[in-house]
Amino acid sequence: MQKRWENSVPEAAARATAPVPASFRVGALTLAPATVLAPMSGITDTVFRRFIRNLGGCGLIMTEFTSADGMLRDQRVRGRYLHFYDDEHPISAQLFGRDPAVLADAARMVEDLGFDLVDLNLGCPAKKVVKCNGGSGLLRNLPLIGRIFRQVRAAVKIPFTVKFRAGWNDNEIVCTDLARLAEACGLNAVALHARTREQGYGGQARWGWIAEVKQAVRIPVIGNGDIRAPQDAGAMVAQTGCDAVMIGRAAASNPWIFRQIAQWTARGACDQPSEADRYQMIRTYFHMLIEEEMPGAPGKMKQFASWFTHGVRNGSALRKAIYESHSEREILERVDQFFAAHHAAAPA
């Protein structure tokens, strides 16, 4: 996950907050609480999704984006990106593509696989996706988006949602038009990452766009972008009136954020994880990766080590120990050794 935040103060800082709603409805589904784990390719696989679910406080989890073409053509794509377990419900599958008929077929398959919702990605800024007119590449072609919306809507009964950016660039902002189109075509909710495609992950998310979309439609609006701490979620709700909040990067470095939002909403304060909690978290996640026989588990462990070890005293030494390990078992041993030594050395 190279897409880190810039160092500037979040727009949310020092603003009023409002409670994050206890639930929201998407079609016939009630999702509680009104918090969503953002789809993140390379991160929100089945292990990470269940890990977040088990920690509590997250109302909806989503798969990584999956190529509609790829999943129809190749069983391995379905196995890799769309495999999920019973305890992941409610779960949404996110698709990308540009051909209405292909997307409709893929959505039908998503429904048959047992997903509770299907989501269309109109936000991915990656060049290889945009080049084929997928992801945010479609933001410049509302008529084609309309055709996709209608065909997918006709293909499935499960709730159908869309996640999009505000527009291609500051001169081509389409978020309210797009949300209205979604509503007119029978979609059940919209999620806005409040940046343009040109912004990538830089600058600030401009929550004003979420407020405009909320004013424009009656279907639920899920706000996304730069929620870094529990109080930011309340600030986004206060500033935009959104029905639910979606969190991406912060969940990878602080998987407790959903539970903390629930605590913050209930009592205006939240628990901070202790060193022992962090140790437990790292062990649990690593064990889950190994049990799943996830391809490239050691690589994932190293990737997550860089996020999970922030907040751990002398975390850089732990990161180094993990990076230098050669196998899953060695990584686990190094983690145990680090915390054993660390705890023994720590003052009572």
Ligand SMILES: Cc1cc2nc3c(=O)[nH]c(=O)nc-3n(C[C@H](O)[C@H](O)[C@H](O)COP(=O)(O)O)c2cc1C
């Ligand atoms: C590593 C990474 C992978 C992402 N993959 C996806 C994806 O597959 N589908 C999608 O709609 N958005 C994807 N996003 C965007 C996030 O879902 C989210 O919109 C964005 O990170 C802003 O939210 P945040 O500030 O809470 O992180 C990705 C973001 C990151 C950092």
